[in-house]
Amino acid sequence: MRRRDKIFGELDWISILLYLVLVVFGWLSIYSATSNDFSRNLFDLSQRYGKQLMWIGFALLLALFILVIDAKFFSAFAYVFYFLMIGVLISVLIYGKTVAGSKSWFQVGSFAIQPAEFAKFVTALTLAKYLNGLNMDMRQLKTKVLSIVILAIPAILILLQNDTGSALVYFSFVLVLFREGFSGIIIVIGVMMAFLFIVTLWFGELYMAGALVLLVLVVFALLRNIRKKWRLVMAILALSVAFVFSVNYAFEKVLEPHQKTRILVLLGMKKDIHGAGYNVNQAKIAIGSGGLTGKGYRKGMLTHNRFVPEQSTDFIFCTIGEERGFVGSFVLILLFVALLVRLVFLAERQRSSFSRIYGYGVVSVLFFHFAVNIGMTIGLAPVVGIPLPFFSYGGSSLWAFTILLFIFIKQDANRLNVL
Amino acid sequence: MYKKDYSDRKYFIIGFIVLIAIGFVVRLFYLQVIDNSYKLSAKNIALRTEIAYPARGRIYDRNSDLLVFNDAVYDLMVIPGQVKNIDTTKFCKLLNIGKKYFIRRLKKAKHYSYYKPSVFTKQLSKREFGPFEEKLYEFQGFYYQTRTLRHYVHPIAAHLLGSIGEVNLRDLKKDSYYRQGDYIGKSGIERFYEKVLRGKKGSKIVEVDVHNRVTGSFQNGKFDTLAIPGDNLYLSIDYRLQAYGEKLMQNKVGSIVAIEPSSGEILSMVSSPCFDPSLLVGRQRSENYNMLLHDTLHPLLNRAVNGTYPPGSTFKLINALIGLQEGVVTKHTLFSCQGTQSKPIACSHNHRSPLSLKDAIAISCNSYFWKTFKAILHSSKYNNVHKAYHEWYLKVRSFGLGKKLDTDIPYQRSGNIPDNAYFDKLYHKSWDALTVRSLSIGQGEILVTPIQLANMVAIIANKGWYYPPHFLKSTESIDTTSAKYHKRINCLIDTTYFKIVQDAMKKVFNNDEGTAHFYQTPLFSQAGKTGTVQNPHGKDHSIFVAFAPVEHPKIAIAVIVENAGYGSTWAAPVASLMMEKYIRDTISRKQLEKRIMEGDLIHNKTKKH
Known part of the structure; x- marks a missing residue:
C-alpha cells in the first residue's frame, strides 16, 4: 500500500514534465523574438526575455507553494475566491488602466496585472465546487441554469473590459458541462444556432432561408424513411427559417453599432479595423516560409526583423513556425495534445467529482487557448487576442495558467486521501 | 438518488481535441511544406511603410501671382537592421560624403532604432541624388522618400511669409499628426496657416525584395491612404x-x-x-539662420x-x-x-x-x-x-x-x-x-x-x-476664410x-x-x-x-x-x-x-x- 503522506511521490510527473518543456520552449521563442544586438544579458529586465525569465521563476515558486498547502484549501474557499474575483473584475472596470483598447489592467509599480487571467481558475474551481454537491444532477433545469450563471458573470464583466478574447474563453466550459451530463442535444442545437447565426450574417437571411428549404428537399429526396417524420422535419425547418430572420432583425435593430462592429470583426467579416488582416498575412508568411525544418534558431528573418506584430505575445507561434519549420510546429502541437490527453486521463481517475470537474475545467481552458491561438495565426480562427498557454510573453497569463494547472496536479496527488 | 455515469463521454472529448490537432497539422503541412508561395514571398518581401508627403499649399498674392511653391527633394532613409554587406567606399563616393559622416549617421540611426527607419541624409536635390538612385539596389537597408521644399518666385516678404522647419518636441507633443523629422510652419503665414497648408499625409505599404527594390504595393494597396495636398492660400499682399x-x-x-x-x-x-526667404530653406537653413540671428541689425526681427x-x-x-x-x-x-x-x-x-x-x-x-x-x-x-x-x-x-x-x-x-x-x-x-x-x-x-x-x-x-x-x-476651400x-x-x-x-x-x-x-x-x-x-x-x-x-x-x-x-x-x-x-x-x-x-x-x- 502507498504511503499517503508522501505528496511528491504521488505527483504526476508526466504532466509536470510537459509543463516544464512547454515553458522552456516558450522562453526560447520569446528570446528569439525579442532579443537584439544591443543587450545580451539574459537577466536584463528592460528586455522582454529578461522579464519573462523572472516571471517563470515566480511561477515555479507559485507551483511549489500550491503543492505544499492543503489540497482541501481550494475546494473550501472556492466561493470566497469567486466573490473576491467579481469584486476585482468590477474594480478593474473602474480603476483599471487601458492597454490596447482593453480596460483590464491594474498597474502595480512598473508591472501591469490582468485580473481576467486569474478569473479562469477561480471560475473552474467554483463550477467544480457547485457541481460537486451530492444531489446535483445535470438533468435538472436549475443545475443547468446556475452553472451557466456561474460562467456568465465573469464572462460578461470581462466583455465589459473590452477584452472579447478572454470573455470567449468561458464558452469552453461547455466541455465540462458536457462531460458532467449536460444534454448533448442542447449543445448540438446551440452549436447549430451559432453556426446559423454566423452563416446568416455572412450570406444574408434570404439566401440562408433558400438554402435551408433546398436542404430539406434534398433530404426528402435521398432518405426515403425520413418522409414518415415529415412533420418533425417541417417544424425544424420552420424554426430554423424563423431563427434566420430573427438573427438579422436582432443584429440590425437591437445591437449598438460598436457591438455590431465587434461581432463582425470577430467573425472576420470586417477585416482591417485593427489591422488584423495585416497581422494574419504577416504571420502566415512567417510560418509558411519556415518550410519543413525551419530556418534555424534565431535565424527567422521575418520574426527577427519584427515584421509580425505582437510576435512575442499572441503571435508567438510564428517564431516556432518560421525558425523550427513544420517539424517544430508538429512537436509543439504534439506536446499540447499529450498534456491535454494526460489531463483528461488524470481527471477520469479522480475519486471526488470536485477534482474531476476541476480537471475538465483545466482541460477546457487550455484547449480553448491552444485551439484559438494557433488557429488564428494560421488563418483558421478569427483574430482574438488570447495567449498561447505557457508560451506567450506575459506574467499574468503564465502565472494564471501555472496556478490553474498545479491546483489540479495537487488535487490529483491527493486523490487517494479522498474517501 | 440514481446518477448516470457519463464517463464514456471522455472519448468524445479526446477525439475532439485530437481532431482539432490533426486539422492544425494538416494546415501547417500545407502552409509549410506543400505551398511554396509563402516561401517565395518571405524571400522576396519585406514590407515597408512609406509615408506619402502631400505637397504643401502654394501661396499667391492678391492678384493671384504666385509667391511660393514646392520643389521635390529626396531624403535618403536607412533601416539599420537591414543594412548588410554594402560597399561603403562606393556608397560614400556616389553620395559625395566622407566615411566619417557615414559612420556617424549610421550610428545615430542605430541609436534611434534598429528596426525603424531613420533619415540618413536629408534634402538631396535631384542632381545630388541621381547617380546614387541608379545604384540604390546595391545598398540593402537604404531607400528614399520624396519630400518637398519651399521655393520662392521673388526674394521678398520673408518676414510675413515666415519659414518652415523640422518639428520640435513641443510640436510633437501638441499634435499627434507630426512625426520626428516632419516639417512645420515656424513663423509668419506658414505658421498661422499650418493646418490649411500642410494637407494630410498618406501612407503606403510596399513590398520590397532582397535587393531593396519595391516590387509592388502590399495587397493591392488595401491598407494605403492617399496624401491630400494642402490648400492654396491667396494673400492680400500686392x-x-x-x-x-x-x-x-x-x-x-x-x-x-x-x-x-x-x-x-x-x-x-x-x-x-x-x-531672401530662400535662405531659410533646405540644408543651409540652420547655418543661414545662425548668420541672420547674430547680425547686429537683427534682420530676423x-x-x-x-x-x-x-x-x-x-x-x-x-x-x-x-x-x-x-x-x-x-x-x-x-x-x-x-x-x-x-x-x-x-x-x-x-x-x-x-x-x-x-x-x-x-x-x-x-x-x-x-x-x-x-x-x-x-x-x-x-x-x-x-x-x-x-x-x-x-x-x-x-x-x-x-x-x-x-x-x-x-x-x-x-x-x-x-x-x-x-x-x-x-x-x-x-x-x-x-x-x-x-x-x-x-x-x-x-x-x-x-x-x-x-x-x-x-x-x-x-x-x-x-x-x-x-x-x-481666400483659400481654395472657402470655409477656412475667417469671418x-x-x-x-x-x-x-x-x-x-x-x-x-x-x-x-x-x-x-x-x-x-x-x-x-x-x-x-x-x-x-x-x-x-x-x-x-x-x-x-x-x-x-x-x-x-x-x-x-x-x-x-x-x-x-x-x-x-x-x-x-x-x-x-x-x-x-x-x-x-x-x-x-x-x-x-x-x-x-x-x-x-x-x-x-x-x-x-x-x-x-x-x-x-
Whole structure:
C-alpha cells in the first residue's frame, strides 16, 4: 500500500514534465523574438526575455507553494475566491488602466496585472465546487441554469473590459458541462444556432432561408424513411427559417453599432479595423516560409526583423513556425495534445467529482487557448487576442495558467486521501 | 438518488481535441511544406511603410501671382537592421560624403532604432541624388522618400511669409499628426496657416525584395491612404508693392505697413533689413539662420509687428480727435505758441501764432496739443483728472493701440498705452496732466508697432472704423476664410470729427507750411502726418502715416525709418512713393525715388538732405 503522506511521490510527473518543456520552449521563442544586438544579458529586465525569465521563476515558486498547502484549501474557499474575483473584475472596470483598447489592467509599480487571467481558475474551481454537491444532477433545469450563471458573470464583466478574447474563453466550459451530463442535444442545437447565426450574417437571411428549404428537399429526396417524420422535419425547418430572420432583425435593430462592429470583426467579416488582416498575412508568411525544418534558431528573418506584430505575445507561434519549420510546429502541437490527453486521463481517475470537474475545467481552458491561438495565426480562427498557454510573453497569463494547472496536479496527488 | 455515469463521454472529448490537432497539422503541412508561395514571398518581401508627403499649399498674392511653391527633394532613409554587406567606399563616393559622416549617421540611426527607419541624409536635390538612385539596389537597408521644399518666385516678404522647419518636441507633443523629422510652419503665414497648408499625409505599404527594390504595393494597396495636398492660400499682399517697399527701404532700418482701409487687407509689410526667404530653406537653413540671428541689425526681427516705437507727432491726430469728441476744442479753437520757448513743452521750431487745429496738425505744433491734452484731462465734464484720463485711455485703445490685433500674424507685440494703475503706482496717485504731458505729443510711455500705426491711419481714412488688418484673402476651400476679418470694429470717436482731421492731414501736403509739402503731387490727393521721435539711444526716428486718395482711400500706410531724423526727410517720401506705386503703378517722381533708393543710413555714406 502507498504511503499517503508522501505528496511528491504521488505527483504526476508526466504532466509536470510537459509543463516544464512547454515553458522552456516558450522562453526560447520569446528570446528569439525579442532579443537584439544591443543587450545580451539574459537577466536584463528592460528586455522582454529578461522579464519573462523572472516571471517563470515566480511561477515555479507559485507551483511549489500550491503543492505544499492543503489540497482541501481550494475546494473550501472556492466561493470566497469567486466573490473576491467579481469584486476585482468590477474594480478593474473602474480603476483599471487601458492597454490596447482593453480596460483590464491594474498597474502595480512598473508591472501591469490582468485580473481576467486569474478569473479562469477561480471560475473552474467554483463550477467544480457547485457541481460537486451530492444531489446535483445535470438533468435538472436549475443545475443547468446556475452553472451557466456561474460562467456568465465573469464572462460578461470581462466583455465589459473590452477584452472579447478572454470573455470567449468561458464558452469552453461547455466541455465540462458536457462531460458532467449536460444534454448533448442542447449543445448540438446551440452549436447549430451559432453556426446559423454566423452563416446568416455572412450570406444574408434570404439566401440562408433558400438554402435551408433546398436542404430539406434534398433530404426528402435521398432518405426515403425520413418522409414518415415529415412533420418533425417541417417544424425544424420552420424554426430554423424563423431563427434566420430573427438573427438579422436582432443584429440590425437591437445591437449598438460598436457591438455590431465587434461581432463582425470577430467573425472576420470586417477585416482591417485593427489591422488584423495585416497581422494574419504577416504571420502566415512567417510560418509558411519556415518550410519543413525551419530556418534555424534565431535565424527567422521575418520574426527577427519584427515584421509580425505582437510576435512575442499572441503571435508567438510564428517564431516556432518560421525558425523550427513544420517539424517544430508538429512537436509543439504534439506536446499540447499529450498534456491535454494526460489531463483528461488524470481527471477520469479522480475519486471526488470536485477534482474531476476541476480537471475538465483545466482541460477546457487550455484547449480553448491552444485551439484559438494557433488557429488564428494560421488563418483558421478569427483574430482574438488570447495567449498561447505557457508560451506567450506575459506574467499574468503564465502565472494564471501555472496556478490553474498545479491546483489540479495537487488535487490529483491527493486523490487517494479522498474517501 | 440514481446518477448516470457519463464517463464514456471522455472519448468524445479526446477525439475532439485530437481532431482539432490533426486539422492544425494538416494546415501547417500545407502552409509549410506543400505551398511554396509563402516561401517565395518571405524571400522576396519585406514590407515597408512609406509615408506619402502631400505637397504643401502654394501661396499667391492678391492678384493671384504666385509667391511660393514646392520643389521635390529626396531624403535618403536607412533601416539599420537591414543594412548588410554594402560597399561603403562606393556608397560614400556616389553620395559625395566622407566615411566619417557615414559612420556617424549610421550610428545615430542605430541609436534611434534598429528596426525603424531613420533619415540618413536629408534634402538631396535631384542632381545630388541621381547617380546614387541608379545604384540604390546595391545598398540593402537604404531607400528614399520624396519630400518637398519651399521655393520662392521673388526674394521678398520673408518676414510675413515666415519659414518652415523640422518639428520640435513641443510640436510633437501638441499634435499627434507630426512625426520626428516632419516639417512645420515656424513663423509668419506658414505658421498661422499650418493646418490649411500642410494637407494630410498618406501612407503606403510596399513590398520590397532582397535587393531593396519595391516590387509592388502590399495587397493591392488595401491598407494605403492617399496624401491630400494642402490648400492654396491667396494673400492680400500686392507683390509688386511689397518688392518696391523692400527696395525703398534698402540700407535703412525700419518698417512699412500698408493697408487697404475698406477691407483691412494688408497690402504690404516690410521690415528692413530684409533677407531672401530662400535662405531659410533646405540644408543651409540652420547655418543661414545662425548668420541672420547674430547680425547686429537683427534682420530676423519683424519690426512691423515686433518693433515698438513712440508714435511721436503722429499721435497728435488721436489727441485732436479725442479733444473734438470731448468738446474741449473745435476746429476754430486757437492756441498760442512761443516756439522753442514754449512751456512746459517746447516746439521744435518757431512759427506763426496762434494756430487753429488744422494748422496745428499741418505744422505739427507741440504747444497746441499740450493745451488740448490738458483741456481733455481737466475737462469739466469729468471734474476729475484720473477719470478723464481713463476716458482718454479707452478712446486711445479703441484705435487698436496698446493691444495685440486679433489677426493672422503670429508673435505680435502689444505696444503700450499706460493706464491709471500704472501712473498711480509710479506717482503714488498724485499726478495730473502736467505729470504725464509727454503723452500729448506721443512720447513718454506710449509705444506702438508699425502695424498698429497703419491701422490707426486706416481708421482715420475710414472715418472711425476698421477691420482687423489681415493677410488672408481666400483659400481654395472657402470655409477656412475667417469671418472675424469681416466684422467691423468702431472706434469711440464720432464720424463727423474725422473730416476735420482729414482736412488737416491734407494740409500737411498741400499747405506751404505743411511738414510734407515737398511730396505734394498733382497726380492724386494725399493726407498724412509726420512724426519725429526722440530716441534716447541715438538719432531720432523718422515716422510718417498717410492715406490716399483722400476722397476714396485705397491705401493707408505707416512708415518708420529708424535713426533717420525728421519724419519729413525719409519716412514721408517713402510713404508718398509707396502710395503712388500702388495707386498709379508707375512712378513719376524719378528723382525722389532715386534719392530714397540710394539713401544709405546704415553705412553712413549719404550726405544729409
